[in-house]
């Protein structure tokens with residue numbers, strides 16, 4: 001039957017078309033406002049479905065730009081949003097250098113060796129966010145990761161959300177447990193942390209702030225390979241997810257090397273080939289770069305978590321950053337002479353400053369001699385003589401006619417230098433520490 005349009009039908013139709021055009025224009029405008037300049041079409045849905053995000057306040061200086069839609073590691077379908085923190089950003093690379101950071105979570109597993117083989121063959125560096133319980137059972141894989149020059153990050157102990165996101169103290173407990181396992185294996189405490197499932201919907205301000213205060217760097221990602229969206233995501237889909245993400249100069253790619261991720265291993269050569277083709281360099285994440293972190297989800301407010309007490313923070317978080325080696329200089333003032341020890345030139349062990357004898361004493365104007373036959377260091381500092389007997393582990397201080405001060409000393413040998421506690425060294429010379437202070441910039445010890 002032929003359709004005969006009445007005037008009223010035509011009118012109705014044109015009104016409908018006009019409404020449709022207006023809707024499309026509105027969607028385009030709102031989409032553009034919320035999305036990054038390089039956003040692709042899928043960002044529009046992100047921006048419009050998450051308008052409430054802008055209401056969540058943050059004390060971090062965060063750029064609240066929407067990142068490309070991606071699923072978190074468990075595939076709950078929650079869109080993730082990038083927090084890029086300006087205050088910690090370090091521009092180390094040349095402006096046009098393109099860098100990709102491949103990251104592998106949830107290992108080590110039987111698949112990790114295969115991932116390492118591929119990375120070796122392709123001469124590509126990567127980062128492994130490992131679980132403490134798995135690291136404990138495969139220390140040899142952890143060795144292999146580190147030996148090959150890749151970075152190790154902390155991904156909690158058991159990955160169980162109920163525990164990790166019930167309160168910060170639980171999350172902290174798991175980070176510390178994994179850290180101890182890794183310290184035991186490789187002698188280093190990793191500062192890089194990745195939250196299981198990503199931070200979005202899991203972290204609140206407390207999590208972000210206290211981890212930062214404790215000396216950790218939290219990294220989410222820019223590119224989700226989608227390999228944990230569901231069980232057995234085929235390699236072709238993983239490759240497609242990665243290669244269809246809009247390129248930018250620095251990208252962190254999320255993948256998994258945990259049990260059940262054989263398809264990721266299969267996809268990896270293709271992913272590496274893709275980034276090589278586009279001129280990217282492969283690097284391991286480091287503490288010096290600005291972290292990529294997602295926005296705080298408004299939903300975390302409903303978790304009803306208790307914040308840790310001030311006393312708990314003082315006891316656990318505040319001293320923690322010192323574990324990662326001194327980041328500040330130590331200014332030492334003794335007998336009216338001031339000298340500065342850069343980070344690495346001193347250490348803080350069990351609450352005590354440890355210093356290399358020769359470096360410190362020569363800078364304070366003393367002469368240091370090593371008596372090889374007696375394995376003794378002899379320091380002459382004005383009218384003071386200090387003798388450190390490394391065989392007997394004793395230190396003796398003599399000054400003019402006064403009687404000698406002799407006592408035990410804990411000596412640490414580091415390569416070619418002898419390290420002892422600063423307090424013992426100063427006291428043996430007749431100096432007394434009168435003040436110890438620390439600021440953000442430096443530490444200061446005054447003796448007289």
Ligand SMILES: [Zn+2]
Pocket residue numbers: 073105106155159195196197
């Ligand atoms: Zn994970």
